[in-house]
Amino acid sequence: MTPAKSLTDILASLFPEGHAVSVEEGLIAGDGPFAQGRIKVIGIDGDTPLGVEGALTLAGHVLDTVRAGGRTPILVAIDSDSQRMSRRDELLGLNEYLAHLAKALLLADQQGHPTIGLLYGHSAAGAFIATALATRVLAALPGANPSVMDLPSVSRVTKLPLEKLQEMAKSTPVFAPGLDNMLATGAVHAVLDPAEPLRPQLETLIADLPASDVRDRLGRERGGRPVAEEIADLVSSRLRAV
Template sequence: MLDEIIASLFPDGHEVRRDKGVILGSATLRSGVRMLVLGVADRTALGVDEAIRLSGHVLDSIGRDSGPILVLVDSDSQRMSKRDELLGLNEFLAHLAKVLIHADTNGRPTIGLLYGHSAAGALLATGLATRVLVGLPGAEPAVMDLPSMAKVTKLSMEALQEKAKSTPVFAPGLSNLAQMGAVHMIWSNAASLADQLEALLVDLPAARDQRDALGKERGGRLKAAEIAERVRDLALQVR
């Protein structure tokens, strides 16, 4: 599936390779602009070894290239292991997010493309660290899967599924994350991905984080934007 997605995104050719679950490379847009490409494939868990290669790929490109950056995501959650935690996985995941955020706010707009699964720390370090997160139909993001939630909340799966119908706030799924403002848009599988990517690039939102306003507009997060704004105002007054 990844090969088809990349072919549809970059009909003019690309140098994107997949190695041990990590996607690295670049591609030429029809406008001639080079786009840096990276990501996680094959539902691979994002651990220290994967994260350091991804952040290195972005840092190597800074100062050398000038185009936008695409982050493709089909991952598991963060790698859950003694070794990864022992080595400071939180720092590696944060570092990857920081590098992406820095690039985005310094002239290298970042776009996340969620085409498979992702969850928890892996999603924070990749798709949620980009300026615009796009979902493809069939993508299955899940901060927490329902069986695990059932265990923690001590509610039955049936009860959770019933509650999920009335609120997007906890249940997995692309449309729920879109309502929250986390996923900006969902592309169509029927149209050329290259067309949709180029349309996005010519009309890119500003770098300022507006996901809370988006979540409010879509009815998924009614309080976040207002609370943040009120605290900001109070903090600016106290000086």
């Protein structure tokens, strides 16, 4: 598997003239020149788990961008572990903090800020859902390794043998980890070319940003989720009829 680029390489490719993005305790924050203005950059680096404080910090950066007005794009760069598996975080209600971060990104999107995820390393579980999957579209670099739940964990929850799940994963992308499966289900919108400058690729993604969530359609077209779009449309139509 081709290794994904480091954050330093990514920032250099996005901002050849320099930037104001830094990393503190695994959290990415800052901005850089982009198009006719600037782009906000937040995220997680170094396979860092996302805990209560991290979720609040990232959400704060997003909400500050929304309060500032305009249509500043927000790039969410991700190389994380899962959510922080600590008793303290769970007792403090980590799920609510993760939901707050996801809702902050959804609010930014609703307020006209293009939100783009860029997965360049690992990410899993709640951290993946609350960051990369909460953006309008998610791009990835070759070598990225996302999963909502790894197969050993799926085995523990479902009580199915790991060997059976591994065999099922070969033909059922919807629960299988890995970039190829996330691409097939439509969760990953596009895989960028690391051999080419990333800035024009990101500019194209923003220029072609879909007006609505197209992951169900992509999943149908790519064969990873063949009936999700149909079921979602049916549920929506039934709700509208109530």
